[in-house]
Amino acid sequence: MMPVCCFGELLLRFSPVVQGEWIRQAAMPVFVGGAELNVATALAKWHVPVSYSTVLPQNSLADDIISYVVDKGIDPSGIVRFGQRVGTYYLPQGTDLKNAGVIYDRAHSAFSELAPGKVDWDTILQDTSWLHISAISPALNANVAATCKELLAVASAKGITISIDLNYRARLWQYGKTPVEIMPELVDYCTVVMGNIWAANTLLGIPVDPQIHIREDKNELLAHALATSEAIQERFPRCKVVANTFRFDMLPAGLHYYTTLHVNGQQYVSSEYFTDSVVDRVGSGDCFMAGLIYGLYRQEAPQSVIEFATAAAFGKLQQMGDATNQSITDITTRLQSATF
Incomplete structure (x- = not known):
């Protein structure tokens, strides 16, 4: 089978224990991740041929990271070497990327130095059947956004299936452009x-009821998901599949999760x-995206696709680290105990 290619910035996540305990312990766990690498790691675990494309500097730290990628069963041939540093971020243990706890340290990273014309995408995408990207990359700066468009144009011309994760990070998008000025022209290429x-x-300007999250009525949310999906497909004719996730915190603790396709x-x-x-909220959405690609790549029935992806994403919530290490058996076993 022709491989999937995941493109995005590789990041090191530093995960300090809260309230300064990391200082007293003189230790801070480090995880190799990044949304698209998390997807690639899951796909490799599930025996889908996958390559990874990013930019890393020419230094020993990057060499170690590439060895890590190879050990995960991922083809590293799409990794380009230039620039000076690997991007990082800090996320205190037990917090969420969507809240104010995240601290990014990715300015002037090698990946952020991408610009149109710097990479031969024809070579990167050789023998590729599927390209996956996320909305994190075009959020970095104008040159990276333009590079994403260049990449998608090449992939589209080759007839490659393109998927995108509309993951929004409020701490990004600081270069004078709003998401709705950039993302629609990228989603226009996506399947x-x-x-x-x-x-x-x-990210796309699709209407949303501003009070719907307060009511948390499932039937209302499902109707809204349908309307959103139809609006996306009407606006972006290349789009054939839309998936929506719903993840709600429960008081005093816990979580409620379901999705649509x-x-x-x-x-x-x-x-x-x-x-x-x-245990760890990071990477659950990436695991869902990987599950989605897994099922669609294998041309499984839609209900099977969404059930597998959802069970995988939920399972990732109980694993520390950026990427899942769940097997297919782990996920299918969880499916047998799901609430229908």
């Missing part, structure tokens, strides 16, 4: 769009999952 009704509003004019709804505690 598969994953996100949620709020991300579709922020819209394809061929029909919306499919996943099982519901509940948990009283979460």
Whole structure:
């Protein structure tokens, strides 16, 4: 089978224990990640041929990282070497990338130095059947956004299936452009769009009810997901598949999770999952995206696709680190105990 290529910035996540305990312990866990690498890692674990494309500097730290990528079963041939540093971010243990706890340290990273014309995308995409990117990359700066468009244009011309994760990071998008000025022209190339009704509003300008999250009525949310999916497909004719995720915190602790998939004019709804505690929220959405690609790549039935992706994403919430290490058996076993 022809491989999937995941493109995006590799990041090192420093995960300090809260309230200064990391200082007293003189230790801070480090995880190799980045949204697109997390997707690639899961796909490799599930025996889907996958390559990874990013930019890393020519130094020993980057050499170690590439060895790590290879050890995960990922083809590193799409990694380009230039620049001076690897991007990093700090996220205190137990917090979420979407909240104010994240501290980015990725300015002037090698990846941020991308610009149109610097990479031979024809070579990177040789023998590729599927390209995956996310909305994080074009959020970095104008040159990276233009490079994303260049990459997508080449992939589209080759007839490659293109998926995008509409992951919004409020701490990014600091270069004078709003997401709705950049993202629509990128999504215009995409076959598969994953996100949620709020991300579709922020990144694409698709209308959203501003009070719907307060009511948290499932039937209302599912109807809104359908309307959002139809609006995306109407606006972006290349888009054939739209997936929406719903993840709500429960008081005093815990989480409620379910998702939808819209394809061929029909919306499919996943099982519901509940948990009283979460080990690590980072990478759950990436695991869902990997599950989505896994099922669609294998041309499985839509309900099977959404069930597998949802079970995988929920399982990642109980694993420390950026990428999942769940096996296919782990996920299918969880499916058997899901709430339908």
